[in-house]
Amino acid sequence: MEFKDYYGILGVEPSAGEAEIKTAYRRLARKYHPDVSKEKGAEEKFKAVNEAYEALRDPQKRQAYDQLRAGGYRPGDEIRPPPGGFGRGQSGQPDFDFDEIFAGGGAGGGFSDFFENLFGARGRANSGGGARAGQPAGDTRAKLAVPLAAVYNGSSIRIGVAGRTLEVRVPKGVRPGQVIRLAKQGNGGRDLLLEVEYAADPQFxxxxxxxxxxxxxxxxxxxxxxxxxxxxxxxxxxxxxxxxxxxxxxxxxxxxxxxxxxxxxxxxxxxxxxxxxxxxxxxxxxxxxxxxxxxxxxxxxxx
Structure with missing residues (x-):
């Protein structure tokens, strides 16, 4: 898979702050939005901008991406996950809790394999383990970035989980922090608990x-x-x-x-x-x- 330069896609320096990244995203999303742009390749550019912002707007995702980027990769470089997978130190243990940053591409965002491998696959593969308050022991828990259109309409979205595609019914008006339960879809046939967060939107x-x-x-x-x-x-x-x-x-x-x-x-x-x-x-x-x-x-x- 190819390395993605998310900072380059947004046209900002790696030292850019949250406000600068958001401003760049809004400007480019408006420029390439398929509903308004007549520019050739606008839809693909729009997707790339949306993916870059999804990766950099969250501090934990950005930290994980910066750790990989420090390896000296350039746009288009072919990379493979290192032994133990992305986000793991020499001990083989995760440097970040990917269970807490699973979002975006798995929520039907159409993100690249690079994004999925860095943020999605590791989060899904490592989710599970100990129980939390009010949660049965062994249930798998992950965050789910839900598009605002699905929140507004109460529609279904598809997510990728450990090589499987699941359809998730999003309740109309669902709020961040609410949990959607998928029975027997977690690790070892246990329930999969998806904690809702709102996906970044280019217009709202x-x-x-x-x-x-x-x-x-x-x-x-x-x-x-x-x-x-x-x-x-x-x-x-x-x-x-x-x-x-x-x-x-x-x-x-x-x-x-x-x-x-x-x-x-x-x-x-x-x-x-x-x-x-x-x-x-x-x-x-x-x-x-x-x-x-x-x-x-x-x-x-x-x-």
Missing amino acids: EVDGRNVIHVLPVAPWEAALGATLSVPTLGGPVDLKIPADSESGRKLRLRGRGLPGTGSAPAGDQIVELEILAPKAHNDAQRKAYAKMRDAFGDDWRRG
Whole structure:
């Protein structure tokens, strides 16, 4: 299998902080999203960006990846798991508890063999062992990264477990930390307990039951007002942008967040406006910017 340079894919340095990695991910995911990008190979680039972010956003996954990367591998290098597998020291014992970082590719994310071998296979092979509070002895436990679309719709997803493919029914509105039990699918025929966490999404961030979407807005749309199509977990909707809006303004789409369960109501979608100036690609567009410059002068800064 080929080594993946996750830092290179996101265009950040290995020393990049969490905020820088998230910013790079959001920018590239927006650029290559299949629903908006017409660029050749956009879908594959989108998948690569999503995989890189999934690996680097979690401190434990990132630590495991950095340990492997320290071996001097370059993009495209063929690598094989060392004796004892990835993430193990010379003693053959795990340097990291891969049971605690199993996520992402096993949740139907379509991730590469490299990701699966580094994060998925070791986590699944080493999960199990001692019991935890409230858990029968011997049950296998792992984390499951669930796409937000599955949380919203309550759909089934497929996961890979030790060379097997299992179908997991995700309850609508499931919350992080809740456990999905698959009877007799764990080690030695015991139950497999999957602790839910939300997978990274290129368009939405989660805040409780609310979801946050950053919407790019052109300067004239912000100044004059506009009606724009906005993605939601339930499909696109039209949103009216008030005139004289500024970057950072938040608009609310009620009931468009994650579903409620029991007496808990559904969340909302918060749309945060981000005013971006499009690049001028031809003379007509450059002349349009020149007219704006002449019309506004320097006084706009004082306002």
